[in-house]
Amino acid sequence: MGMPERILVIIPSPECGGAERQTMQVARGMARMGAEVIAVADPSILPGLTPLAEAVTLYAAPIAFDAGVEISAMRARQRQGLAPLLALLRADTALICLGLPNEGVGAMQALHAAEIRMLAMTHLVRRDGVMGETDRAALRGVRASWASVSAPASRRLEAMLRLPPGAVATVPNGLAPGGSIPRTARGGRPILLSIGRLDVRKGATLAPQLAAAITPARLLMAGRGPLAGVLTGVPGLELLGQVNDVPALLAKADAFLLASDHEGCPLSVLEAAAAGCPILATVAALEAWPEPARFARFVLRDASHIAAVFAETLRDTEGTTVRVAEARQVAAAWDEAAMIRRTAFLLAATCA
């Protein structure tokens, strides 16, 4: 066939974060191309997806991955949750959003049983990640086409799934075109801004020491997560919660921080780059880009090192300006249209 008309987007995520936003961005793009796009997600995350849906139809099914549930029971839950819908919806092909490679094995089995081809898009492939033998056995015979958001992640996924080199496609994230917000004239106390889930992976545990280390500058953290309670009331730290207008927030910050121990292709970096906000990030957070040192300063996951690099960013205005200009070019080159077009052809290729 090679020309799918009805696309199923499966989101077996337990929460609505960057990967899910990116998936809905692609789903909306495919709907604009004329496809009939139906997204299926757990009822717990549907409220987060609804504002992102536009012409995408949303269905609820109990398919959220839960690391606390025994793995074979988890697979069975996803299979049973999805099977009735698949019989009803009769899609030509499916895009499945995987935070981690093993988060949707049951959903993939259900798609296979319903004879629906699929593109499994993996957003995070940890350096220390492994695919368990039972998951690999469960995927045996499942006809899936794989992709990830960065070239290093694709190579790791090939190793993890024991696939030949080049078998995993790479679709870098892209930023939707939008009006750039002029940078606010700075004065008073400098602002270091962090955007993302408040958890260990994103480096939120560093916040109390970091807030003290950069004083009198302010540390602003946008996002929600399990560490929100611990971080509430820390001196010098302002928790903003979920922020919808990220560009406006970036426009008033003196630097953007991403201190993750692993990332896929974070949209927040592209948003900071487009907003002209200097970027401080760990090497691991920027692995999706070929030459990140040209547009960002590297930090360690250490509060005093981050504070020192932040101070250098404020002091070395010439070096910062050069990086900010590079970053704007990076953001312009990684565009949404290319991401949607590439995903669309990969999906169509699943039917070829």
Place this chain on the structure above:
Amino acid sequence: MRLIFQRRPGSTALWLDTWPRPLDLPVGAALGLHLPRPAPSSELVVTTQAGEVRLASPAAGWAVLSLRGRVLSLHAEGGPVRLSGGAGEGPEFPACRVWSGEGLIPEALWRGARIMGEGRVLALAGGPARPFLRLRAGELGRIALPPYPLPGPVDPVLTALRGELPLAQLEGLTLTLRAGAFCEILWEEVQLRPNNLANSVAPSRR
């Protein structure tokens, strides 16, 4: 190329014969009509302000014609053609798609690509259709587009969906690919070659 109008195919159908059926659509560069079954002995004829556009032996699914000017009417020759009616609108309104802004090669030509090797013409719904080839190490594949006049010599624009780009050679509108390693290739577009001294009207410096 951008989809600017769509009427999805429904379960109804209409028979198109030699009687011209008026069609009121936005002005675009390509028109898609949906056929529930192939019509091998028929010809679809679209009359526009600039003249007629024909498509012989349309296959089942979306048949795409390049347009010039506003569409006036639609008829069939050589035998009636069954068209899908629009979803929820009944058979009086045929399912159709209109795209604007074509590249150097019209959309209808891409859909007519012949592929030698493991591949297909790919498209996502009303998105662009492009030929795709899967090659293993050492394999050779070929994609041929129907003849079409271009304003000058062109180079192919290829995307490697998987693996690395293979060696590529374009002669006329026939593209030959030789792969050194496994790859999946999409022929995206052609671009006019930049002027070089040989093509330049500037006086030679030698």
